[in-house]
Amino acid sequence: MDRSAFTLPILTVAVLGTVYFSEFLTSPDKPDGKVHVKYWEKWTAFEFDAMKKVVDSFNKSQDKIQVDILSVSGIEDKTLMAISGGVPPDVVGLYGPNVTQYADNHAVIPLDDMCKAAGITRDQYIEAYWDIGVIRGKVYALPSTPATTALHYNKEMFQEVGLDPEKPPTTIQELDEAANKLTKKEANGHILRTGFLPSEPGWWNWAWGPFFGGKLYDDNGHITINSPENVRAYEWVQHFSKDYGGTALQTFKGGLGGFSSPQNAFMSNQCGMEIQGVWMYNFINMFKPTMKWAAAPFPSAGPGLENPTVVDMDVLCIPTGAKHPKEAFEFVKYVESQKGMELLCMGQKKITPLKNVSAGFIENHPNPFIKLFIKLAYSKNAVSTPKIGCWSQYNDEINNAFNAITLMQKTPQQALDEVKDRMQPIVDRYLEHLKARGEK
Amino acid sequence: MMSGGKREAKYGFLFASPWLLGFTIFMLYPLVASIYFSFCDYSVLKSPIYIGLDNYKALWGDEVFWIALKNTLMYSVIALPAGMATAIILAMLLNAKVKGMTVYRTIFFIPSLVPQVSLAVLWMFVLDGEHGILNPLLNKVLNIFHLSGPNWMTDPNWSKPALVLMSVWGVGNAMLIYLAGLQDVPAQLIEASELDGANGWQKTRHVTLPMISPVILFNGIMGIIGTLQVFTVPYIMFPNGQPVRSTYFYTEYLYDNAFRYHKMGYASAMGWIMFVMILGLTFVSVKMSEKHVHYQGS
């Protein structure tokens, strides 16, 4: 018997062994008597830790259910893939704007009955937040961490250029003037720092129109991105590019760091003012604790448009096809309780969506401007994303237009008209298909 | 006892069965299903509903579709010839018997081994407008002419050239194939042409290139198929095809439609259009090459 007679059997065994191992790597965990609830969350680092504390607290508080939390990137896409792949998590932390698409696609289950049984009702919450999770009258998502946005500005820079650090701009014109004073350029046009950059952080490019009184969608099937108010908003956005100089601005932007880094435009003193959310305080503390900054309501674009803010929310949903929806809801209920919610929101240094705030939450909150952010949540000019299922695509289009506008490749009217021309047929078809399936 | 022929046929099918099965399950079925899906509204979460030519009509009027197509074609039209020319030139340089050929060969080849993701991440940093090295190095030369390196990552006019640059860096494996082909060119032919007084360029044009024309054709076709499908590098380096969709390529739009907007019928239609395009281009290449490709022994 020659040696080579053994090679094939050995190889076969090796391969089979590897197959077994590969299955082991992707198989679910072994049973331990508890129901394991798979929870996918979008957060990382300290925000993830905050939720993990809540998860741990829940797991310790009883011994029937164990929640296993996992940080997932690109969660809105991955979850949809998992749901269509038949392997969804039991509870998932999505972004508020995703809810409509998920609801339309039957990707998440309505929670009304479970909420009623658990005594969770709308009037316990700041209305703006509760409503984000309600699609066509049904509750598809419950709030996890809420957000409002405000103008953040660098007090030291204000002083340096002769602006009163206690008197932030309250109108758009004042903002423009302040931005002008704060901007520093070299003789050859090279930008050293900008007063205000509408593209920082670039997460709410859709919000400028609503800040100026425009609407993105009329809830009746019409895309209204190119309405006069919206055009006016983006013309305002574009004027910054014009003032700073196109190529100079590009070079400048290319050198800015990511949001969560010491090279963040605002934190590295490269940008004097920017629109940011309630969590910003925490990031400043991490990366530039010596910075002297303040938050104020975003300047108004005109009468009746005071205190504009983006009201956004992270939500918890239960996917269709989840193996343990009831146990998942037990966990959600815990998060929605005052105790769970405050543990979470304090951990992420945000406000809480619940109306009832326990004594000390506000007083002990490290964010010095927490009261402002709470007040903004009640503003009548609070804006949130329109509730259409094709929001993902609409947002991509708006971002693309925003890009073209800030690069001065198109006029705002052109860019927005194009978005409307492209999205209207898509929305029409989307709604048609919904109707064909008996929805709406 | 079966006749030799029948026995051989039986084994023939048996040995070929993995592929026969695989082809049917992983190629034929998806290809046919894909055509069916392209006529449906389909999102895996919901079952397909027949909607006739709706998807195709929508594609025709979809500006983003045309942008993605245009971007892909523009990229291919430049990247392919640039890559081939570079690979052939490098191969010819290596073919000249100079010292240290193995070292050079290795240096040119290794970049083509770099995994796509690492490639994207590495070049994101190399091309960075403010902190990368490409511009400072380029500027040493360009500044003489009062020019300076462009903003590769943020200027829509330079984002595609950036990608072309990267693909040229990775021509190593094509270069090896051309090198092997060059080494096959009979020495007598070259010597004969030299005796006839041919200079370097003439030798190349009338002897070398024709002799390796089959290789060129093969690589060209594989190249067309490859560049039209480009996905990983642009996806990572330029999320969403920014700036201003200049790097939004066909496959990425297909992927977005399938897995982000959940319009799988629409994506299937796009897939079929791409397939037909490739068939067409391949056919045209083969037809056009009939005049120019010489096979040894003919």
Add this chain to the structure above:
Amino acid sequence: MNKQQAHTAQRILVQVALVVLSAIFLVPFLWLLTTALKPIKETMTVPIQWIPSKLMWGNFKDAVTAGHETVGYYPFLVYFRNTVVLCVLIVAGTVASNALVAYSFARLRWPGRDFAFSVTIATMMIPFPVLMVPTFALFRHLDWIGTYRPLWVPAWFGSAFSIFLLRQFFMTIPFELSEAAKIDGASEWRIFRSIVLPLSKAALAVVALFAFMGAWNDFLGPLIYLLDQKTFTLSLGLQFYQSQNGGTQWNLLMAASTIIIAPVIILFFFTQRLFIQGIAITGLKG
């Protein structure tokens, strides 16, 4: 200038060109390595700094074990292990299945064989995107999403390119050898296993090499089919690491990239000859 001088001049020109081009080709690698070894501050300096002030070998360790405690990330070693497992399965499947199939096309006669081969070649023109959606739906049906199966099982069913390569090669082995063995009463399997295969080590190695590179490199496949972070492959892991909002830690990113590139390059150094030989043998050029 006489012929001799012209020749020398030409050779010098070629040498110079080679040196310059090599330098250009090497620059990104040098940048990769020097950045991987820098402390974070020095990666963002203007004007750029080439040599790190101190060699932070620790960056490699950090990249490999990053965030293990501060949840969010899994260590790169996990991704490394996953990728290796997958590669083993894919390479084994590719070599095994394609050897069989190519042998059938090259040395066995059966009705419809040549037509089947033309169709096989034609499939090389089918772009992956057109198969993407139905294949996903198929695997969904089988409940294979989230596992490694969609990534390695198809490898056991052959692929056009490898079939093409191996067939070319198998046809160069003299048919007399098979004939002689058949007269001696050997079965087709015996001929395949004991005569043809041993003579084909180089060609098989090339197929294995290509398969390994493809598997190591693959991004789109894992992107679609792998959901749980702890199952990610290196490609997916690196992209996940890079796409996090957590600031661009260029030095760690480059360190991680180096870790992914290194095995491939090391493998190449050991198999260079094989590789080049393989390309020649399999007649890719013609």
